[in-house]
Amino acid sequence: MVNVKVTNFKEDMKRQIEENKKMKKINEKPDRNTIGIAGEFYIAYILSKYGFQVNLSLGRTAGFDCLYVIPMVSV
Numbered sequence: 001m002v003n004v005k006v007t008n009f010k011e012d013m014k015r016q017i018e019e020n021k022k023m024k025k026i027n028e029k030p031d032r033n034t035i036g037i038a039g040e041f042y043i044a045y046i047l048s049k050y051g052f053q054v055n056l057s058l059g060r061t062a063g064f065d066c067l068y069v070i071p072m073v074s075v
Helices: 009-022 032-049
Strands: 053-056 066-069
Touching: 032 053, 032 066
Parallel strands: none
Antiparallel strands: 053 066
């Protein structure tokens, strides 16, 4: 027999929110670097969805953030 703890979801969420507030994780804005990297991954996702080959330059590469190649299509 498996022991299953039945809890109230609403109470668990309230408790988790209070714990997060204590840890100062709520109401803080993400830093600009995190936002920038998320944008790079989103653009890479969109380009790859349309058939481009995409490579991100993770780090401080001067000049570009995303390198993409248009695939050759033989007719």
